[in-house]
Amino acid sequence: MRNKLLLLVGAAAGYVLGARAGRERYDQIADQASKAWGNPKVQETVEQVKAKAPELGQKVSDQAKATADEVKAKVTGHESTDADGTYENPTGSLDGDGEATVDATGFGPGGEKLP
Template sequence: MRYRLTFISGAVVGYVFGARAGRERYEQLRKSAQRVAQNPAVRNAAESAAQTGRSAAVKAADTVTAKVGDRLPESVTERVKALRDRSAPPEDDWGTSNT
């Protein structure tokens, strides 16, 4: 899936930069991209993917920490702490919905 998405975005960028369709077509594509990016379903999917990635990184860091122990460099330890802090956002019950 990642490779398919990369290919599609590369094709779109190639078309935008390589096409001789003119400014009108470029503006049309830009507006379409903005509509997609502002779509609540797309935003929720992106946020969900980011949270999943952060939780996977925390799990991987926990596994590495358990195996390596105190031998981790300080920079890695600080980064792991930052990831753990970001993985659990504070709860707010207004302004968002899960529907």
């Protein structure tokens, strides 16, 4: 409760101070940001990042594919969905007409079927 109160007090103080600063302060901040963005060193860094972006993007993509392949290899069982809408996994299937078939032999009470 104390944290929420502090957050509300901080937000209220920020609002009041921001409202008092008004348009002049906003314009000052915008001018400073524009000057910083126009700085040659900043633009040089931006260009370097742009040049490296495709390479880094490819690395991220390759790593994501490798991770997906690892996860895929860890998944057990058999599941498939065909283009006609049929679906099959170890517990049953669904045909293209929406008719389900369930393999109930592994369900229900029984010593050999309990974990």
